[in-house]
Structures are given as structure tokens and as C-alpha cells.
Amino acid sequence: MNLLILTQKVDKEDDNLGFFHRWLEKFAEKTDNVFVVANFVGEHNLPANVQVFSLGKEKKVGRIGRYINFYKYLLSTLPKTDAVFVHMIPAWVILAWLPAFIFRKRLYLWYTHKSVTPLLRIAEKLVTKIFTASPESCRLNSSKIVVTGHGIDIEHFKPKDFSKNQTAVRLLGVGRITPSKDYEFLIETIAILIKKSRGIILDIIGAPITPADLVYKKNLENLIQQKGLRQNISFLGAKTYDEMPDVYSSHDLLLHASETGSIDKAVLEAMACGLPVVTTSEAFRGMLEVVPKDANLIAERITHLNRDMSLRKIIVENHDLDNLVEKIVKKL
Helix, strand or coil: CEEEEEEEEECCCCCCCCHHHHHHHHHHHHCCEEEEEEEEECCCCCCCCEEEEECCHHHCCCHHHHHHHHHHHHHHHHHHCCEEEEECCHHHHHHHHHHHHHCCCEEEEECCECCCCHHHHHHHHHCCEEEECCHHHECCCCCCEEECCCCECCCCCCCCCCCCCCCCEEEEEECCCCHHHCHHHHHHHHHHHHHHCCCEEEEEECCCCCHHHHHHHHHHHHHHHHCCCCCCEEEEECCCCCCHHHHHHCCCEEEECCCCCCCCHHHHHHHHCCCCEEECCHHHECCECECCCCHHHHHHHCCCCCCCHHHHHHHHHHCEHHHHHHHHHHHC
16 A cells, blocks of 8 residues: 655654654555655655655745645645545545545544534535544544544553652643643642642653743743742743653653643653553543642642552553554545
């Protein structure tokens, strides 16, 4: 099988989408050839049977130029492919539909977000299947949805021995600095926890992306200052995909209060590393104990900080990347 993949970014150093480089490697293992069209192309090192085409965002190509490149690469690769797999961009399904229809190629979409947008509703009519990580990850009512689990590289994310500072409990928050992650709640939780124990540290891994995110981060910094928590809470910025296993291994617990409504990949990565997780997200109901947004309840939970290999077992059995790609390829 030859597969065309349309995606936002190919860049193994990207803190948000660096994981998709590993997905491409897995698709290359299970197909004859992979053609990748990406909006932005950065650092990559892919097998010989993978060809990558950039729309030019990394070279500052404008929107019109990128649309021209989109159709140029689409029309040149479609005759060589058996199916088209679109990663997270319903709009690209719509743009690709007519050429795919002309060349009689089936379209497939991967989508994980609680938002059911007008573009997603249109895309659903045009694709053969929509793959998603969990029922909560795509809330469209459609018989085309296939729940596959997520794709975590269990050889990359695995338990490690790591020397820790035994004088402090190191808590971790991971994700884009944006309101849906509800970092205010994590800050409020730390404010309560330090009344019980001064040895509490929260490291936040992630970065703002939009101007609104930058304002949000500034507001968080002001909140931290107001509560006198500058010695307890640190923004460590974005980390690459390759750096994250050491980040998980060097902490005692992941705190997660995201309100995106879908399965957060950072939680699954932490679980694969055996890192205990306290989450308030309904998306993990049935997988983890979901705690109400009550800082006092969370304070009780952090008394159990031992590494938990049963968490890793959940990921191995239900969210292994190799199994995910196998499931997708069989459906194409």
C-alpha cells in the first residue's frame, strides 16, 4: 500500500507535534511508500520510503502560496497512492475531496478534540472513516467513527531510574499554556498543599502559542506572585519529544486539570513511564480515578507517590503506537 498523509508539521524537535515523526516511522514500516504533505517541515530523519513535501510555512510562504503548493503536491501524489490519511485538519479533507474523488482515492481523518465544528461535520460526509482515541475524543454522532486508542511509543516512554531530591515532592503540569488547561486550578492546589508541607514544587512544561495565550501566561505569573508561590512554581518552557521521558521520570506526580474533554496525550505518556497521575478530566473516566476539582482531595492523593506499573500496563494494552498504526492501516 502507498499512503498519502496530510499533516500540520513534520518536525521531531517540535514540543507539540514532535510525536508525529514517530507515527510516520511506524506508517513507513507497515506500508510500501508514504508521501507526506505538511504545512511546516523542520528537523526530520525518516526511512527511505517516506517522501516529505512542505507547503512552505517554515520559509514564510504566504497563505495563497501554500494553497497553490497544497494542490500541486496533492495532484502529483494522488495517482501514486491508495488512500489519503488526514491528521487533525477537517478543512484539509474538504480541500482534498474533489481531487481525491476524481482519482478515486478514499479519504480518512484522525481527530481528537471535544469540539464538533461545522468543518468537522462537513468532513464527516466526505471521509470513509474517522479514527479517534476514545469516544470522548470525537463527539460527533456518526457510524464512521472508529475508536482505536491513542498512539504512545512505549519504548520511548518507559520507566527510568532517576535520582530525585528527597527533600521536596516534585509535581508536574504538562501542556500548552492556554486557558483550557486550567493552570489556575493547579496554582490554587499548590497554595493549599504548601500549608500542609513546605516541600512542594510544581514544574510546568509547555509554552503559549497565540497572543491570547501570552496574556494568559502573564495572568498566571501575576497569580503566582500574589500567592507568594514564586519559590514553588516554575515555568520551564517547552520540551522536545526526546526530552519528555526524563521529565516524567524526574517527577513524583502529574497533576492534570485540562478541560479539552479529550484524552490528553501527556497523561498517557506519564502513565507509560509509571508516573502517578491525578486528573480531573472526565475523558479518563474508566481508565483512572477522576478527582473532582477540589484541592483538598488532591492533597490526599499525593500521599501515594510510588511508581505504578499497572498504569503502564494500561498504555501497553490499549494505547501502543504500533498497535494503533496497525489498526489504521487495516482499515484503509
